[in-house]
Amino acid sequence: xxxxxxxxxxxxxxxxxxxxxxxxxxxxxxxxxxxxxxxxxxxx
Numbered sequence: 677x678x679x680x681x682x683x684x685x686x687x688x689x690x691x692x693x694x695x696x697x698x699x700x701x702x703x704x705x706x707x708x709x710x711x712x713x714x715x716x717x718x719x720x
Contacts, residue, residue, distance in 0.1 A: 683693035705711060 679694045679697060680690055682697065683690045686693060
């Protein structure tokens with residue numbers, strides 16, 4: 677679903693919806709310290 681569709685559904689501006697979506701996504705991603713699981717960095 678696009679930000680435009682969400683904004684239209686909620687009857688808010690595109691910018692308002694986008695700000696809320698990005699803020700919440702950042703909260704979800706940064707609140708999980710194990711979000712990368714067992715990812716390893718490979719060096720050449």
